[in-house]
Amino acid sequence: MKASVIANKDYTISKIDDRVYGAFLEHLGRAVYEGIYEPDHPSADKDGMRGDVAELVKKLNVPVVRYPGGNFVSAYNWEDGIGPREERPTRLDLAWHTSESNAVGVHEFADWCATVGTEMMLAVNLGSRGVDDARNFLEYVNHPGGSYWSDLRIKNGRKEPWNVKMWCLGNEMDGPWQVGHKDADEYGKLAANTARAMRMFDKSLELIVCGSSHMDMPSFPDWERIVLEHTYDHVDHISLHMYFANRDDNTPNYLGLSHKLERYIDTVAATIKQVKAKKKSKKDIYISFDEWNVWYHSNQQDRKILDGNDGWPHAPGLLEDIYNFEDVLMVGLILNTFIRRSDVVKIACIAQLVNVIAPIMTEKGGPAWAQTIYYPYYFASVYGRGTALQLVTSSPCYETTHAADTPFVDISGVHNEDEGVLTFFLVNRHTSESIETEVSLQGFAGGTVIDHQVMTHPNLKAVNTAKKQDEVAPKKGEGARIADGKFSVALPPYSYQMVRVKI
Structure with missing residues (x-):
């Protein structure tokens, strides 16, 4: 079985915004407490932040983290x-039926971001609160001094403002599960008024308005239209969220979900x-695709806590999906989609970052360790910077419930002109056959393969654990070759690869 791809230097999609490789941290489960913050841990720094986790985050080169x-x-x-x-109060968190100690707040999060080398992307509460609290939070975070809230920040130990540029105007306000849920018209008016007030403080802010929680919401896509009619002149991005699940244990169908993601993006872009x-x-x-990931493995075990049967525990183990090799392929497909739609997707946040x-x-x-999905995220974030190429791909296809013609070979290509490197990310969706893939490099002089990484495993359900951390991990690839302006590589069945070519 064979596939062919044309990569032409003059046919590009867009410069990829680095922030498409962002991440997300919420006060949920053990993401913050026992995730990034554990003062009694042997690796903890003076602020109580886990050093082992910080090192794993640094390797990912995460450009931005959405919070809280x-x-x-x-x-x-x-x-x-x-x-x-x-002196900080403990509050009951209605969203996840837990208690919140508030031991970590904006100061601690900001210091952690500085440690791992990322920027803050802050969200304001437009559920139970509104314009006043949003403008006060903005003043506390960004004003140099000489006002009530900025002086309080200085009193609390931070003299210089953080100058956070990215602000989310609430979260999933279309969802009836959301505290302060609103219809599109009500939310659109509130978001517009909040955006106006924030822009009166600083016109250069980047503001993100809530889009649909997922494309199966009954209000989709009318929600986007109505909200944007209220806010178009005042915001810069509209947020989308999507999670991916293999509930019927049908791998070919599961890996076809990237078609649904493409339709979601296309509909909102239109x-x-x-x-x-x-x-x-x-x-x-x-x-701003500021929540995305595979999420379904932990649903059963989460039900007891979310039903409130255990009272109001602090930082219980919630949404702790243990990812397998199959999920590597899905995450690779999602990231390929974002690269190919880099003309419209400028921010994206894997949800979430720890636990x-x-x-x-x-x-x-x-210990802290990398789950299976760490690796495709790592490769895309570290090596997927540059300009997305408009590839022309010819691949054998198969049918799923999402599309009649799902290609077995899924590929994205990135040209980093500064480094003189082409990077290709490839997924083979075929269950049993290797696919010989040939990429014609048109307009690119010369070519040498400088890196080739392969992820494959005989067991789709294989996972990494604390005791067996490298069960699913990338290995050095073999056989990628360049001749006559073309590079060729064999894609084993159910595999993920990265190939980098020096030109």
Whole structure:
């Protein structure tokens, strides 16, 4: 079986915004407590942050982290997380039926971001709160001094403002599960008023308005249209969320979900254009896909806590999906989709970063390790910077419930002109056959394969654990070759690969 690809230097999609490789941390389960923060851990720094987790995050080169939610933010009082720790209140978190100690707030999160080399992307509460609290939070975080909230920040130990540029206007406000849920018209008016107030403080802010929680919502895509009609002139991005599941244990169908993701992006992109045309605007709005990941492995075990049968525990083990090799392929397909839609998807955040549906897992007092999905995320984030190529791909196809013609070979290509390197990310969806794939490098002089990484495993359900951390891990590839302006590589069945070519 064979596939062919054309990569032409003059045919590109867009420069990839580095922030498409962002991540997300919510006050949920053990993401913060026992995730990034565990003061009694042997690796903890002076601020109580786990050093082993920080090292794993640094390797990912994460450009931005969204915080503090998520569903959590819709009933969150940001003031609870500032000032002396011993004076901070414990609150009941209605979103996840747990208690929140507020031992970690914006100061601690900001210091951690500096440690791991990432930027903050903060969310304001538009569920139980509104314009006033959003502008106060913004003033606390970004004003130099000489006002009530900025002086309080200085009193709390941070003299210089953080100058956070990215702000989410609430979270999943279309969802009836959300504290303060609103219809599109009600939310659109509130978001527009909040955005106006925030822009009165700083016109250069990047504001992200809530889109649909997923494309199967009954309000989709009318939600996007109505919200954007209210907010188009005042925001820069609209957020989308999507999670991926293999509930019927049908791998070919599961791996076809990337088609549904493409339709989701295409529909919202078209809706943006519709509102732009209606408003006769010259401004462009982009997509912030600020929650995405595989999520279904932990659903059964989460039910007891989420039903409230265990009272209000602090930082219980929630949404702790243990990812397998099959999920490596799905995450690779998602990232390929974002690269190919880099013309409209400018921000994306894997949800989440540690313990909670995350590429990194920890044990309390014990080790931290990379889950299987860590690796495709790592390869894309570290090596997927540059310009996305408009590839022309010819591949054998198969049928799923998502599309009649799902190609077995899924590929994205990135040209890093500064480094003179082409990077290709490839997934073979075929259950049993290897596919010889030939990529024609048109307009690119010369060519040498400088890196070739392969992920494959005989057991789709293989996982990494604290005791067996490298059961599913990349291995050096063999056989990628360049001749006559073409590079060729064999893709084993159910495999993920990265090939880098120096030109």
